[in-house]
Amino acid sequence: MFGWFKRIDVQVSPEIKGAIALEGKPQADMVIKRGTFFDDSWSWESTSTDADGHFYFAEKLVKARPVLYERQVGLQLLAVDYPKKGDEDLFFRMGESHDFKSPTRDLLTDGMYCELSAEYTMSYLKFIENPSAVWRGFESKCRFLHADKVVVSQAELDVAELERRWRTIHQLLSALERSAKVLDTDQYARDDMQEYIEGGFETVQSIPELETDSQKLSTLPALKQQFQTYQDLLNKDEQQ
Template identity: 30%
Template structure:
């Protein structure tokens, strides 16, 4: 007859656990890195002036709506007597997936006299953190009676197609706009 010997499994289990621990710490930066949260700039500082028939609009609320995948962030500012408003840089700690594209949006809406007017809308995959957006949003002049314009602005990589933005505003740094046309 065959006699079975009892094998001590403790050293084998400890060795397997050590191998798994070493493997996951090396892989974590790659495949599993999206479990970690990363600080992302969802919007630069926004400075602008709201006018109606070329007169400053005081007391209007400027809403900023930002999304990153299914995460939503909202804040607002009130225009002063000269129609000026300012929204701070918005940074959020989010899980970023290197394996999947994520939709990112920025929208600015002015609420005044029982009406809402969208003054800026941009959307892209993964990020909207571009120097061109930062420059445009640093000084906006938003006349509420202006028509929607479709703007094409440069992305970080010159080989990438330009980013499309819709806005009613004019900008101090409009020299960076590649193309401008009425939005139909």
């Protein structure tokens, strides 16, 4: 029982090795701030880039008691005095429950090259220590030295999105089948069905953006017709 009173190390930031550029030019003597969120508050520290735009932050640990609930941690990196003096430009942000310690995050921040003029985008981590783990998102203006190992590629994202769209079509058809059976007795069934039908048409229409399998593509007209059949049923019921 005394283990609950023993404090443990919680990693609120891995070691960070990075570089800052603006339109491809390394930014020397730029102040970089690291913000770490823990125990409902932010803590801040700063460093400056060298002549080649490189910056560094050591791993940061805090002592805390073990908890049964989720303890939120967060990490932000900001460039100071950009785009103008007095401003702060957020170029990297991620969050997690409990702590950041993992081989994947250690690799992610072991070489990050951040372009301040780049678009701020969402990327996803694939955990090398647990390949079946759910991808976790983070936002940045950066490229990563070990991206091929730990960052989900666009091709992988496209595959996952395509699977989601096919799954959505069949889920909507199942929902429509259930709603159609109670159309005469459930006052909300009509609105539900219309929403499912519109979602179905939209999803069917979006499939060819990603699908290359001709056999699967050949099933789309029949699927579209199934949604049309439910639309006709709704229209007929409304006329009556």
